Amino acid sequence: MKLKALVLSGLIGLVSANAMAADIQSRMIRFGYGLNEDSNQGRAVQKFAAEVGKLSGDKMKVRAFGAATLGSDLQMQQALLGGAQEMMVGSTATLVGIVPEMAIWDTPFLFNNAEEADAVLDGPVGEKVMAKLEEKGLVGLVYWENGFRxxxxxxxxxxxxxxxxxxxxxxxxxxxxxxxxxxxxxxxxxxxxxxxxxxxxxxxxxxxxxxxxxxxxxxxxxxxxxxxxxxxxYSPWIVLVSKKFWDKLSDDERRVLEQAAAASRDFERRDTREEAAWxxxxxxxxxxxxxxxxxxxxxxxxxxxxxxxxxxxxxxxxxxxxxxxxxxxxxxx
Ligand code: TF8
Missing domain, CATH: 3.40.190.170 (Bacterial extracellular solute-binding protein, family 7)
Structure with missing residues (x-):
């Protein structure tokens, strides 16, 4: 191989080498959400979908369904529990029927500003509350910002x-x-x-x-x-995965979803705060x-x-x- 070709293939390899070597299968993920496509929620779901594609060498595909076309928050939660739908994002407030502890985030005037919300939600207490989902049949990946109401x-x-x-x-x-x-x-x-x-x-x-x-x-x-x-x-949103689906995934596939979720969180909070400002x-x-x-x-x-x-x-x-x-x-x- 010529040097140029080597360098080129090396570059292409950089993008997909991890995904190729990894234990990643073809996966279709139906991802539902309640707001319009043209909303902070919709934009962040698009970001998540793009990241999943990139990190999995396009083997894992996210199909996004906005404007509650897969149902309300409560209906989607049930679909995730039953395994009829793979992912969703919605309010933590609508999850209290499944995990009562989520009600802590509904405390009026709990956070004074977004920085406090980030620190608590991303910290040990936020993780502890999120971890309660698993025994109920859901996996929480990250909190996004819905915002001050x-x-x-x-x-x-x-x-x-x-x-x-x-x-x-x-x-x-x-x-x-x-x-x-x-x-x-x-x-x-x-x-x-x-x-x-x-x-x-x-x-x-x-x-x-x-x-x-x-x-x-x-x-x-x-x-x-x-x-x-x-x-x-302050209302958080939470990105959820059906545990029935999660249990079928390899470690590499789970890592793709976790990394994409972290990237979507950072994107979403920045985007939401910029929009809220105007x-x-x-x-x-x-x-x-x-x-x-x-x-x-x-x-x-x-x-x-x-x-x-x-x-x-x-x-x-x-x-x-x-x-x-x-x-x-x-x-x-
Ligand atoms: C509400 C929430 C909504 C979310 C959304 C549909 O008022 O603030 O933004 O549930 O995911 O219901």
Whole structure:
């Protein structure tokens, strides 16, 4: 072989040598998610799919299904448990029926900023909670950022606790969210995300709460006039694999998924934060009226929401509650 050809084949070899030598078979992975393709969630699933292709020499293929075409979070979880679907990403909040400990992440005002969230979720406590999935038939790979949640509604500007009174508010299918918004005076209604746009449009519900990114990518600004900056809780997403599928994979194949998941996490958090930084201005541009809560109202809201903390500690176990608090103390110094 000529030198040039050698170098060339060497270069090509670099890309696929690992994948060729490794114990990797042809695999088809159906990956479902709830938001639109054109969303932070959709972009990160694309990134994950590309990484899996690259790391496996295109032997492992991810077929992405957005906009809940494979079902709501709860339906997809069941499909993963049964082995009818290989992967998904969704809210940790919708997983509490399977792993009650996930409710720890629903604690109002748990994290002050994204850095705290990253440190706790990627640290030992986050891993411990994630590891609980395995005995239930799911494998958690990484946490992505859904983000800090904010309130929207079609009835009136919400600038005080009293303004929440009687607003029919869609919440996730999760008791902490249900109890939190009841404590704030809203008429909270649990509902799958996949039904939310229509429910807002037909005024079956008056409002909802989600990060700016989602309010934008799901076009909620078309059916919601008022947005209140509450940042009442940080929501993680979690990337899940069916354990039935996972158990069939070789170590090399698992490593492909783990490495691709780590790369997708870093990509997703960067992308989500960039988008969140301009999304609010865009929502105003689209015609939403944005209200900030003054410090006194935030304090009242925080105080009211501490009512749910005891219930969370009971649900997840006092030990886990204490572990998270200790971890936060450490980070905050
Ligand atoms: C919600 C969540 C959603 C997620 C998504 C469909 O309000 O914030 O973003 O469940 O994966 O339901």
């Amino acid at each position: 904010n309130l929207t509604n079609s009835r009136r500007p919400v600038t005080s606790l009293e303004d929440m009174d009687g607003i029919r508010l869609r919440v996730m299918q999760n008791n902490v969210f249900l109890d939190s918004f009841k404590a704030l005076g809203a008429n909270a209604v649990p509902m799958a995300f996949s039904e939310l746009f229509t429910a807002l449009e037909t005024r079956t519900v008056d409002g909802q709460e989600n990060p700016y990114n989602t309010i934008l990518s799901s076009k909620f600004y078309e059916v919601q006039k008022y947005l209140t900056v509450t940042n009442h809780v 999304a609010l201005a865009e929502l105003k541009e689209k015609g939403m009226e944005v209200n900030e809560l003054d410090a006194a109202q935030v304090d009242r809201m925080r105080e009211r929401l501490t009512e749910v903390n005891q219930g969370i500690a009971k649900e997840v176990g006092q030990q886990l509650w204490d572990d998270v608090q200790a971890e936060l103390q450490k980070i905050r110094g």
